[in-house]
Amino acid sequence: xxxxxxxxxxxxxxxxxxxxxxxxxxxxxxxxxxxxxxxxxxxxxxxxxxxxxxxxxxxxxxxxxxxxxxxxxxxxxxxxxxxxxxxxxxxxxxxxxxxxxxxxxxxxxxxxxxxxxxxxxxxxxxxxxxxxxxxxxxxxxxxxxxxxxxxxxxxxxxxxxxxxxxxxxxxxxxxxxxxxxxxxxxxxxxxxxxxxxxxxxxxxxxxxxxxxxxxxxxxxxxxxxxxxxxxxxxxxxxxxxxxxxxxxxxxxxxxxxxxxxxxxxxxxxxxxxxxxxxxxxxxxxxxxxxxxxxxxxxxxxxxxxxxxxxxxxxxxxxxxxxxxxxxxxxxxxxxxxxxxxxxxxxxxxxxxxxxxxxxxxxxxxxxxxxxxxxxxxxxxxxxxxxxxxxxxxxxxxxxxxxxxxxxxxxxxxxxxxxxxxxxxxxxxxxxxxxxxxxxxxxxxxxxxxxxxxxxxxxxxxxxxxxxxxxxxxxxxxxxxxxxxxxxxx
Amino acid sequence: xxxxxxxxxxxxxxxxxxxxxxxxxxxxxxxxxxxxxxxxxxxxxxxxxxxxxxxxxxxxxxxxxxxxxxxxxxxxxxxxxxxxxxxxxxxxxxxxxxxxxxxxxxxxxxxxxxxxxxxxxxxxxxxxxxxxxxxxxxxxxxxxxxxxxxxxxxxxxxxxxxxxxxxxxxxxxxxxxxxxxxxxxxx
Numbered sequence: 151x152x153x154x155x156x157x158x159x160x161x162x163x164x165x166x167x168x169x170x171x172x173x174x175x176x177x178x179x180x181x182x183x184x185x186x187x188x189x190x191x192x193x194x195x196x197x198x199x200x201x202x203x204x205x206x207x208x209x210x211x212x213x214x215x216x217x218x219x220x221x222x223x224x225x226x227x228x229x230x231x232x233x234x235x236x237x238x239x240x241x242x243x244x245x246x247x248x249x250x251x252x253x254x255x256x257x258x259x260x261x262x263x264x265x266x267x268x269x270x271x272x273x274x275x276x277x278x279x280x281x282x283x284x285x286x287x288x289x290x291x292x293x294x295x296x297x298x299x300x301x302x303x304x305x306x307x308x309x310x311x312x313x314x315x316x317x318x319x320x321x322x323x324x325x326x327x328x329x330x331x332x333x334x335x336x337x338x339x340x341x342x343x344x345x346x347x348x349x350x351x352x353x354x355x356x357x358x359x360x361x362x363x364x365x366x367x368x369x370x371x372x373x374x375x376x377x378x379x380x381x382x383x384x385x386x387x388x389x390x391x392x393x394x395x396x397x398x399x400x401x402x403x404x405x406x407x408x409x410x411x412x413x414x415x416x417x418x419x420x421x422x423x424x425x426x427x428x429x430x431x432x433x434x435x436x437x438x439x440x441x442x443x444x445x446x447x448x449x450x451x452x453x454x455x456x457x458x459x460x461x462x463x464x465x466x467x468x469x470x471x472x473x474x475x476x477x478x479x480x481x482x483x484x485x486x487x488x489x490x491x492x493x494x495x496x497x498x499x500x501x502x503x504x505x506x507x508x509x510x511x512x513x514x515x516x517x518x519x520x521x522x523x524x525x526x527x528x529x530x531x532x533x534x535x536x537x538x539x540x541x542x543x544x545x546x547x548x549x550x551x552x553x554x555x556x557x558x559x560x561x562x563x564x565x566x567x568x569x570x571x572x573x574x575x576x577x578x579x580x581x582x583x584x585x586x587x588x589x590x591x592x593x594x595x596x597x598x599x600x601x602x603x604x605x606x607x608x609x610x611x612x613x614x615x616x617x618x619x620x621x622x623x624x625x626x627x628x629x630x631x632x633x634x635x636x637x638x639x
Numbered sequence: 640x641x642x643x644x645x646x647x648x649x650x651x652x653x654x655x656x657x658x659x660x661x662x663x664x665x666x667x668x669x670x671x672x673x674x675x676x677x678x679x680x681x682x683x684x685x686x687x688x689x690x691x692x693x694x695x696x697x698x699x700x701x702x703x704x705x706x707x708x709x710x711x712x713x714x715x716x717x718x719x720x721x722x723x724x725x726x727x728x729x730x731x732x733x734x735x736x737x738x739x740x741x742x743x744x745x746x747x748x749x750x751x752x753x754x755x756x757x758x759x760x761x762x763x764x765x766x767x768x769x770x771x772x773x774x775x776x777x778x779x780x781x782x783x784x785x786x787x788x789x790x791x792x793x794x795x796x797x798x799x800x801x802x803x804x805x806x807x808x809x810x811x812x813x814x815x816x817x818x819x820x821x822x823x824x825x826x
Contacts, residue, residue: 232759232762232763232766233762233766236762236763236766236769236770237766239766239770240766240769240770240773241773243678243682243770243773243774243777244773244776244777245777246671246675246777246780246781287765393773395776629699631699
């Protein structure tokens with residue numbers, strides 16, 4: 151564990167916290183003074199401190215939720231996307247994190263991801279739908295490992311604190327700059343200083359200082375914010391490589407994300423630094439080294455690929471020095487000290503068949519519907535209907551076979567519920583598995599015949615069963631799962 | 640109290656606080672090792688629970704591989720009964736081998752590979768295998784860190800005073816790895 155980094159982040163969070171309080175107070179004082187030289191200074195100071203306290207409270211209690219809402223992220227449960235959830239759990243175990251972070255999905259085809267949280271026990275990881283559908287398992291593991299590293303190294307703590315403080319400074323400064331254009335303060339000031347007599351240069355100096363502060367403050371704050379992000383991206387890459395024991399996974403993921411070229415709609419200037427690759431950067435545009443929030447992607451990929459079959463911090467350090475051309479130490483001593491060289495593991499066998507674009511697109515749409523509270527109703531003919539959470543009708547007609555299916559009101563608006571019409575039982579995630587298993591294990595299922603011709607319907611296990619016109623029996627059993635299905639006329 | 644007395648008191652308090660923090664960090668690291676060990680157990684149990692479902696799903700399709708399936712069931716019961724750490728690690732390694740052979744067999748049955756239930760189970764199984772590997776990895780990392788702290792100065796002083804013992808690494812040798820098949824091209 152990179153203890154130096156963790157302690158450094160903690161200290162920097164505190165320093166930022168306190169430093170911003172002073173900066174805000176100074177800004178507030180001078181802004182207030184500008185408007186009212188007698189008492190305005192203290193009023194401004196009090197207002198600024200009040201604002202700072204409010205922002206602190208907000209960020210501590212619901213800062214995460216606000217950032218997630220801005221990014222249009224929706225929570226995902228295990229049943230909706232087992233693979234994503236499993237990968238996050240794997241990385242949680244590998245990193246030794248105390249608790250599972252919450253998992254969110256952002257409805258956007260552009261692949262990207264971020265992590266937030268004031269402490270590892272209360273953290274969250276968000277990925278876009280594009281990321282989940284375009285990356286294979288190793289790449290997804292690399293990205294999730296990188297985000298997990300941010301959480302465990304307490305980068306997210308620093309970023310959340312900085313995000314709140316940055317936002318507040320920008321707020322005050324913008325308010326001040328905007329009001330200055332109207333010039334209402336200046337006329338008041340002239341009238342007052344004429345009455346006070348000597349020392350009329352002093353207010354001018356104050357004005358100048360105020361203006362300079364108001365213009366510098368947001369720039370300074372932004373520089374600070376950006377300067378702290380870049381080194382941490384390298385360290386998160388190194389930690390992810392060590393956690394997954396497979397740097398190539400993260401490398402090829404970064405390549406895919408960096409070359410996708412799709413802009414991320416829900417990112418803005420405040421949230422951009424949190425993502426794994428800067429979503430606002432245009433392809434090919436040269437970002438000034440001082441102000442960019444992320445190190446260049448090709449460089450990160452080259453370093454990861456230069457680790458030459460090993461996955462430990464020392465190899466990352468060596469690769470970093472080679473790519474950068476100078477022997478700068480990027481990994482703090484605790485990482486280097488950790489000992490043995492770690493061999494890279496092989497790529498995981500991908501059991502999934504080559505997915506065509508239609509299936510992938512359909513799966514992604516289903517995923518987004520699931521996290522938005524749609525319920526899935528499987529008609530007896532096999533068609534999977536997607537019911538919006540606002541649906542009020544008691545039954546819905548299947549577009550394929552016309553059968554009226556009862557709308558399972560209980561399962562609507564829960565995340566990812568799938569109901570099979572033939573069995574009439576619902577599989578609502580999160581409930582105790584015994585309830586539905588009991589029904590599935592012993593009870594008979596029903597199928598009501600529509601007529602006397604050939605009919606096909608799907609058993610709950612996915613097997614398609616067919617009834618011929620000559621079938622006279624009262625029940626048949628599914629060859630696949632062994633269930634008995636009672637046929638009713 | 641005179642000046643010297645105050646200075647002495649402050650020094651004692653500071654040193655005491657330092658020693659206490661060392662002790663606490665050792666306790667924290669030891670707990671981390673214990674937690675990591677428990678996590679391995681949790682994942683192994685999870686794998687045991689997944690297997691009956693897997694065998695049932697595969698049985699319907701894979702009609703001529705009765706022996707493979709039986710091997711898995713046997714390996715599973717042996718793994719669940721294993722007592723000592725050595726027995727456990729060997730039994731779990733055998734189970735991993737048996738499951739690997741089953742996955743090879745499954746490659747020949749495209750119907751099975753397309754079945755939704757089977758795909759979900761396979762994902763769970765892959766994930767559980769990964770989690771077992773990561774839990775072992777995390778355990779070894781925790782042990783390394785703990786052992787380092789115990790053996791390095793200055794925490795080794797506290798460690799010896801309070802009898803903190805070094806932990807063992809979880810080395811796993813798969814039985815199948817030992818008996819690698821020899822390929823000979825000469826007649």
